[in-house]
Every structure is written in C-alpha cells, then in structure tokens.
Amino acid sequence: MKKPNIIVYFSDQQRADTLGCYGQPLDISPNLDKLAKEGTLFENAFSPQPVCGPCRAIFQTGKYATDTGCFRNSIALPNDSKTIAHYLENDGYKTAYVGKWHLASTGNLEEKPYQDFQKIAIPQELRGGYTGYWRGSDILEFTSDGYGGFLFDENNNKCEFDGYRCDCITDYALDFLKDYKEESPFMLFLSHIEPHHQNDAYHYQGPKGSEKKYKNFILPTDLETLGGDAAAEYPQYLGQCNSLDTNLGRIIEELKIKGLYDNTVIIYVSDHGSHFNTRNKDSHLNGYDDYKRTCHDSALKVPLIIAGGKYNGGNVVKRLVSTESLAKTILSIADIDVSNKMIGENLLDEVNHLNDNKDNEIYAQISESRLGRCIRTDKYLYSVYAPNINGGEKASSSEYLDDYLYDLEKDPFQLNNVVEDNSYNVIKFNLRVKLIDWIQKVEHLFVTIN
Numbered sequence: 301m302k303k304p305n306i307i308v309y310f311s312d313q314q315r316a317d318t319l320g321c322y323g324q325p326l327d328i329s330p331n332l333d334k335l336a337k338e339g340t341l342f343e344n345a346f347s348p349q350p351v352c353g354p355c356r357a358i359f360q361t362g363k364y365a366t367d368t369g370c371f372r373n374s375i376a377l378p379n380d381s382k383t384i385a386h387y388l389e390n391d392g393y394k395t396a397y398v399g400k401w402h403l404a405s406t407g408n409l410e411e412k413p414y415q416d417f418q419k420i421a422i423p424q425e426l427r428g429g430y431t432g433y434w435r436g437s438d439i440l441e442f443t444s445d446g447y448g449g450f451l452f453d454e455n456n457n458k459c460e461f462d463g464y465r466c467d468c469i470t471d472y473a474l475d476f477l478k479d480y481k482e483e484s485p486f487m488l489f490l491s492h493i494e495p496h497h498q499n500d501a502y503h504y505q506g507p508k509g510s511e512k513k514y515k516n517f518i519l520p521t522d523l524e525t526l527g528g529d530a531a532a533e534y535p536q537y538l539g540q541c542n543s544l545d546t547n548l549g550r551i552i553e554e555l556k557i558k559g560l561y562d563n564t565v566i567i568y569v570s571d572h573g574s575h576f577n578t579r580n581k582d583s584h585l586n587g588y589d590d591y592k593r594t595c596h597d598s599a600l601k602v603p604l605i606i607a608g609g610k611y612n613g614g615n616v617v618k619r620l621v622s623t624e625s626l627a628k629t630i631l632s633i634a635d636i637d638v639s640n641k642m643i644g645e646n647l648l649d650e651v652n653h654l655n656d657n658k659d660n661e662i663y664a665q666i667s668e669s670r671l672g673r674c675i676r677t678d679k680y681l682y683s684v685y686a687p688n689i690n691g692g693e694k695a696s697s698s699e700y701l702d703d704y705l706y707d708l709e710k711d712p713f714q715l716n717n718v719v720e721d722n723s724y725n726v727i728k729f730n731l732r733v734k735l736i737d738w739i740q741k742v743e744h745l746f747v748t749i750n
Contacts, residue, residue, distance in 0.1 A: 506539020
C-alpha cells in the first residue's frame with residue numbers, strides 16, 4: 301500500500317478562536333473550515349510550551365523542551381537530536397522545509413547570539429535532518445517583514461522575495477509541489493510566521509486593506525475585558541489569519557491539480573496563541589513577555605486540524621489533547637512506530653476513542669516570562685511558578701509556589717484567580733499532586749509545591 305504524503309501547515313502565534321470552525325464569526329477561514337469538515341477537528345488542543353523555539357523543538361523531536369535543552373528561544377537544537385526528518389528520510393520519504401526554523405542560533409535572550417544564524421544561511425548540520433528541498437530562515441522576522449525579505453535555499457543561496465510574505469513563502473512550497481515526482485512519498489513542513497507580530501515594528505502586519513476589511517471584528521471576551529493592545533491590532537491579526545487560509549487553499553488546489561490530494565494528509569497547527577499584552581502584568585513575572593509565555597488559554601489553546609487518510613470523516617475530538625503529540629502522530633501517519641521513543645500519543649487514538657476512559661488533562665512547561673508549570677483539565681487550570689528564578693535563565697526547579705487556579709465551568713475566560721480561595725483547597729491539592737507527579741516523571745526531579 302502506498303504511503304501517504306504529509307503536509308504540516310504551521311502558523312505562528314495563532315489563537316484557535318480566529319477560525320470559523322472554532323467560533324470566529326467573521327469569514328476568516330473558509331478553506332480550513334471546509335478541511336475541518338472533511339477531516340478531524342480537535343476542539344481542545346493545547347501547546348506544551350508557548351514559546352516559538354521550544355515548541356518547534358518539541359514538534360521536530362517529540363521530546364520535551366527540558367530534554368532537548370531548548371527550554372527558551374535562542375538555543376539551537378542539539379546536533380545529535382533525532383527528528384521527524386531523520387525518521388522519514390530513513391523510511392524513504394522526501395522531505396522539504398519552507399519558512400521559519402528558529403532552531404539554529406544560540407545566545408542569551410535579548411542579546412546578539414554567539415552562534416548566530418539569525419540573518420545568514422543555516423548550515424546543513426543545523427537543519428534538523430532535512431536534507432532535501434529547503435527554503436528557510438532561522439529568524440524569519442529578522443530577514444523579512446510582512447511585505448518582502450529573503451531566506452536561503454539548500455545550497456545557502458539567498459532567495460529574495462517581494463510581495464506579501466505569506467503569499468511568497470507559500471510560493472516556495474508550491475515550487476516544491478510543482479516539481480515533485482512521485483517516485484517516493486514526501487513530507488512538506490511549511491512554517492509560516494503569520495500571524496506573529498513583526499518584532500521590529502511592534503505591530504501585526506496583515507495584507508493591505510485588513511484594517512477596513514475586518515473593522516467589524518468582535519474581540520474574544522478575555523481580550524475585551526483585560527485590555528492590552530488587541531483593540532488596535534486585531535484587524536491586522538485577522539488579516540494575517542485570512543491570508544494563511546487563502547494560501548492553504550492554493551496548496552490544496554495544487555495537490556488536486558497534480559492528483560495528490562487523495563493521498564495526502566494535511567495537518568494544520570500553531571505553536572501557541574496570543575494574549576495581546578493582557579497576561580504579562582502580574583507580580584510573578586520574572587523575565588520577559590509580550591504575547592505568549594503563559595498558562596492561560598489565550599496562549600496555550602491552538603488550532604489543530606488533521607485531514608486525509610484515516611483522519612477523514614468529519615470527526616470532532618472534544619477531549620483535551622496536547623500538540624506535544626505532533627511528532628509521534630506525523631510518524632504514525634507514515635506507519636513509523638516510535639511509541640516508546642517520543643512523548644505524547646498517536647492522535648488517531650483520540651479519533652478512534654481509544655482514550656475515552658483515561659484522565660482528560662494536559663500539561664505545559666512555561667519559560668521566559670517565569671519558570672512555570674501547569675495542568676489543565678476540562679474543569680480546572682492550575683499553574684505554579686518557581687520563586688526568584690528568571691524564566692529565561694534556568695530550565696527547571698525543584699521548588700514551586702501557587703500561581704493560578706481557575707474554575708473553568710464558572711470562569712471559562714480565566715478572569716478570576718481562586719488559587720487562594722479556601723473553598724478550592726481539596727481541588728488544588730489534587731491538581732498539585734498530579735502536577736508534581738508529572739514534573740518528577742518528565743524532568744527527573746524531586747519537586748515541592750507550596
């Protein structure tokens with residue numbers, strides 16, 4: 301039986317509620333909404349680490365950020381890491397990588413890296429095992445803005461582009477598809493930067509006309525209540541999300557033209573969401589934050605849709621899942637078994653209801669803004685922080701203090717922290733025990749929480 305092609309269509313800093321299939325009232329995502337109806341919509345998917353570099357390391361290796369050492373940005377993926385690209389190429393797949401990499405440079409946060417590939421070509425040994433088609437930039441927001449820039453090909457040649465960035469990055473992916481010959485299956489990892497803000501402009505950059513097109517936006521309740529900069533930035537942000545959808549449509553169209561669509565599995569996912577400067581003002585902040593780096597759903601909850609092959613059928617998975625499972629799931633689609641070598645689960649098990657009797661909970665590691673850990677269930681969110689430790693300086697701790705507890709049935713937008721409410725002591729204790737067990741299991745530390 302012919303193995304399926306795989307496309308990972310990866311957005312950066314996208315809230316799930318920007319999409320129609322997750323409740324967005326504006327017409328932002330017609331292509332993705334259609335894909336969700338054909339395939340599987342994971343209604344409650346959460347990031348295991350809401351920072352760009354660490355989450356990318358998890359997606360490529362199926363290892364926790366504390367295992368790879370990539371617990372914050374500006375730490376390169378170790379050369380000896382075995383990634384999905386290694387497994388797939390060893391199994392006969394052609395691999396292609398297009399867009400933002402963010403796993404080659406190493407240095408202190410907010411300083412010039414001492415291993416610096418932010419604006420130059422990434423050498424082969426730092427590309428995580430991708431030996432085929434490559435159109436990448438380590439820090440794409442440093443080599444481009446919303447309307448032009450450059451990246452590099454597999455031979456380290458600079459590839460300049462002029463036009464809206466999301467369109468141009470998709471053009472490179474389409475070039476791969478148009479030239480693809482069907483001698484072997486392929487895995488294309490298309491890593492967009494949209495809808496991430498443009499760092500040097502402190503601003504989200506949608507296609508021209510976004511301000512007018514999406515002027516009638518409705519802010520999610522958490523953003524409307526807490527303030528931040530969402531009211532000013534949301535039309536551009538939605539414009540970026542719509543551009544991602546339009547370009548996904550271009551990919552799907554090319555697959556159909558080439559007769560590849562029926563044998564291709566498409567995964568749409570983001571690394572984390574955006575809280576738009578609403579969750580970075582509390583007294584426990586010890587480090588740096590602007591849009592992510594928190595336990596709240598605004599940063600942790602992400603879109604996840606898989607369509608094609610065994611995922612087709614209009615499925616809706618309501619159980620909580622972690623995108624830590626992405627690497628294992630990608631390889632399972634290729635029928636490569638890494639059950640004991642990677643974290644997470646094969647997400648097909650959720651589609652087939654094999655986990656319905658298991659605890660419905662996810663965990664996450666928080667860095668940069670604080671050194672934190674959290675557990676989220678369908679009813680509660682509980683988070684802790686390590687006192688007096690900068691989240692950009694240390695990966696783990698053996699001591700934590702209570703940070704947040706939210707009753708999600710009463711407070712779905714996480715506006716009322718009840719961590720000091722004595723009526724929740726039993727619930728907090730039970731969540732604390734689970735969180736301690738998880739930390740000790742995955743980080744091999746004896747941990748206390750007070």
